[in-house]
Structure formats: structure tokens, C-alpha cells
Amino acid sequence: METLDYIFILAAYVVAAFIKGLTGIGFSTSCLPIMALRMDLKVAIPLVIVPSIVSNLAVMVQAGQFRESLKRFWPMYLASIPGLLLGLTILVAIKTSLAKAVLGLVLIVYALWALSNKSFSLSALWEQRLKVPTGFLTGFVNGLTGSQVMPSLPYLLSLKLHKNDFVQSINISFTLSSLVMLLGMKHAGYLPPSSLITAILGLIPVLITIYFAGRVQKKLSGDSHRQLVLGFLMFMGSVLVTKVVL
Numbered sequence: 001m002e003t004l005d006y007i008f009i010l011a012a013y014v015v016a017a018f019i020k021g022l023t024g025i026g027f028s029t030s031c032l033p034i035m036a037l038r039m040d041l042k043v044a045i046p047l048v049i050v051p052s053i054v055s056n057l058a059v060m061v062q063a064g065q066f067r068e069s070l071k072r073f074w075p076m077y078l079a080s081i082p083g084l085l086l087g088l089t090i091l092v093a094i095k096t097s098l099a100k101a102v103l104g105l106v107l108i109v110y111a112l113w114a115l116s117n118k119s120f121s122l123s124a125l126w127e128q129r130l131k132v133p134t135g136f137l138t139g140f141v142n143g144l145t146g147s148q149v150m151p152s153l154p155y156l157l158s159l160k161l162h163k164n165d166f167v168q169s170i171n172i173s174f175t176l177s178s179l180v181m182l183l184g185m186k187h188a189g190y191l192p193p194s195s196l197i198t199a200i201l202g203l204i205p206v207l208i209t210i211y212f213a214g215r216v217q218k219k220l221s222g223d224s225h226r227q228l229v230l231g232f233l234m235f236m237g238s239v240l241v242t243k244v245v246l
Contacts (some may be wrong), residue, residue: 021213033236050199079135087143101244103145107237
């Protein structure tokens with residue numbers, strides 16, 4: 001890789017870690033669009049996996065409620081595995097420009113949904129019925145695009161979980177998906193030692209940025225940093241889609 005590639009990687013790590021520290025979500029979703037502006041998704045995804053796992057674990061330790069979340073949502077977590085493998089299989093077979101466009105659309109849809117601030121909740125019956133489909137579709141979108149938030153994030157938000165329960169539940173999903181992606185990319189031959197070393201070295205700026213982001217969070221209103229994050233995701237999604245179309 002060239003020097004500019006490493007600059008893009010560092011910038012992606014810092015921005016994604018800052019967003020992760022502010023919100024508890026979004027490392028892969030924020031990191032991949034920046035990298036995808038410069039490099040192939042098949043190269044970018046392996047570089048994101050290790051920092052994503054570590055940032056997820058850091059947030060999970062702070063949130064607690066691990067056993068409760070695992071007991072409640074284990075069907076969703078298990079269902080994500082075959083979906084992820086299917087998405088990863090398609091990613092390897094298709095043109096990466098199409099995968100970038102899909103990733104851009106996922107970001108735009110998610111940002112629009114969140115900005116609309118629709119308040120609704122699922123009944124206990126629909127919570128049970130949607131666990132497996134939500135898990136499978138989340139895994140599929142993750143495998144195809146590297147984004148881990150759709151549709152698990154809207155699903156969990158609709159359950160009106162306590163803040164710590166929500167953060168723990170979504171990050172268990174993130175961590176499991178990242179581990180499966182790590183194995184899948186290695187099996188497909190897209191995890192060379194150079195990428196692994198770069199990702200491990202990237203943990204230094206990631207952890208430092210997450211720490212300082214937590215301090216910044218105390219000085220910002222909830223609406224300010226939420227709209228900033230969603231605006232950034234929509235911008236990056238638009239850039240990716242425009243780049244493919246043009």
C-alpha cells in the first residue's frame with residue numbers, strides 16, 4: 001500500500017473510534033466508507049475487523065448486562081451467522097463497485113430512518129417472531145457490505161431497552177459478526193499478515209480516541225452529537241453511491 005492508503009486508514013480509525021466512543025455503535029459503519037473511497041472493500045473489511053472487535057469489547061465491559069442480553073437475543077445472534085456467510089460469499093463473487101453502492105444505500109436508509117425519529121415499539125409477540133429474520137438479514141447485509149447496523153439497530157431500538165441493555169445487546173451482535181467475518185475473510189484469502197499487522201497497530205489510535213470521545217460526550221447535548229453522527233453517515237453513503245453511479 002502507498003502512504004496515502006495508510007493516511008486513509010488512520011483517518012478512518014480515528015473518526016470511527018470517535019463515533020464509537022460517543023454513541024456505543026458505528027465503528028464498522030463509519031470506518032468502511034472512508035476506506036472504501038480509496039481501496040477495495042475486500043481489502044478494507046479485514047482492516048476494520050480487529051479494531052471493531054476490540055472497540056466492541058471495550059463498550060461491552062462498560063455496559064454490563066451480558067448474560068441477560070445473551071439469554072434474550074440468542075436466536076437473533078445465531079441466525080446472523082448463516083446470513084453473514086451468504087453475504088460474504090456474494091461479496092467475493094460480485095464486483096466490489098456494486099458492494100460499495102449497497103453499503104452507501106444502507107447508510108442512507110439507516111440515517112434517514114434515525115433522523116425521522118419515529119417512535120414505535122414492538123409487542124412481545126413480534127419481538128419473538130422477528131428475532132430470527134432480523135438476525136439473518138443483519139448477517140447478510142454485514143457480509144455483503146461490512147455494515148453491522150441494519151436491521152438489528154432499528155429492531156432493538158423498537159424494544160425500548162434500557163440504555164445499557166441496548167448497548168450490550170447490539171455490541172454482542174457486532175462482536176459475533178466480526179469474529180465470523182474474521183474467519184470468513186481468512187478462509188477466502190483476504191486476510192494477509194500485512195493487513196493483520198496494520199489492524200493491530202491501529203488499536204493504539206482507536207483506544208486513545210475512544211477514551212477522549214467519552215470525555216467529549218459529557219460536553220455535548222444528546223441531539224447535537226446524534227445529528228452530527230447521522231449527518232456524517234448520510235454524507236458518506238451519498239458519496240459512495242454517487243461515486244459508483246458516476
